[in-house]
Amino acid sequence: MYSDKTITLNNGIKMPQIQLGTWLINNDDVRKTIRQAIEVGYRAFDTAKDYGNETGVGKGIWNSDVERSDIFLTTKLPTAVKDYEGTKKAIDDALDRFSLEYIDMMLIHSPQPWIEVNRTNDRHFEGNLENWRAMEEAVKAGKIRAIGVSNFLEEDVDNIVKNGSIKPAVNQIEVHIGKVPKELMDYCQQLGILIEAYSPLSHGRLLNERKVRExxxxxxxxxxQLMLAFDLQLGCVVLPKSDNISEMKDNLAVNFKISAEDMAELIKLKEKVLTLSV
Incomplete structure (x- = not known):
């Protein structure tokens, strides 16, 4: 079963291939969600400063009966921070919010601050390198075990790879049936950078779509389960989000393979076309 499967990062660290996303779960509720997820078998969690729930995630981990070393925790820098000193402070602040000695993986959440996304062409190459320099130092100091990026295009990844001393472990991007950015995925995978698929269930948009149901x-x-298996077979780590125990169990229980022929057909599907057939 995929619930038992780990995947190895380019620095040799292993992490579960199915993880629980926590976007839109508020700080008060996420503590209980994390505890319940651990009880049903999750051992990896994804959050971010901009989600506003890091403190609750940390409490959920602390209050579980599982050893900290058995949990893989990912968080992300605030997107507004694009300088070296600000990044150092953001890392230390995250450790304080989690009340943990180390973070398993930290990502640059976006190459651009949210306020600029889809509004400017500035990719903040220098600012992202400042982020990366501070993150590399945090790895060497034992504060972070692995570092990566999120929402990065090929040019953004190239900037880090060519100018940094540590290669990104992952690029976290949106991947699901109907949305497969194959060129970007191939580029990253050729560099040994894993793809983490956020919104693998398309925010629920396609769960009732006719072809997906068929x-x-x-x-x-x-x-x-079909949508998660699709991403897993593309070699992705998946981050399904849910605070419902039944859904959490369902998402974790992926134990089948989609045929090569069906994978090829599913890859061809486009989200705009799919939503017309719901």
């Missing part, structure tokens, strides 16, 4: 019925699985 393939799910063929494999006798839920639509969510």
């Amino acid at each position: 393939y799910a019925k063929k494999y006798k699985v839920s639509a969510a």
Whole structure:
């Protein structure tokens, strides 16, 4: 089962291939969600400063019966921070919020501050290198075990790879049936950079789509399980988000393979076309 499967980063560290995303779960509720997720078998969690729930995630980990060393925790820098000193402070602040001695992986959340996304062409190459320099130092200091990026295009990844001393471990991007950025994925994978798929269930948009339901019925699985299996077979780490125990269990119980022929057909599907057939 994929729930038991780990994947190895380019620095040799292993992490679970199915992780729980925590976006839009508020700080008060996420503590209970983390504890319940650990009880049903999750051992890896993804959060971010901009989610506003790091403190609750940390408390959920602390209050579990699982050893800290058995948990893989990822968080992300605030997107507004694009300088060296600000990054150093952001890392230390994150450790304080989690009340943990180290973070398993930290990502640059976006090459641009949110306020600039889709509004300017400035990719903040220098600012991202300042982020990276401070993150590399944090790795050497034992504060972070692995570092990576999120929402980075090829030019953004290239900037880090050519100018940094540590290669990004992952690039966290949106990947799901109907949205497969193959060129970017191939580029990263050729460099040994894993793809982490956020929104692998397309924010729920495609779970009732006719073709997705047809393939799910063929494999006798839920639509969510089909979509997760699709990303997993593309070699992605998946980050399904849920605060519902039944859904958490369902998302973790992916234990089948989609045929090569069906994968090829699913890869061809486009989200705009799919949403017309719901």
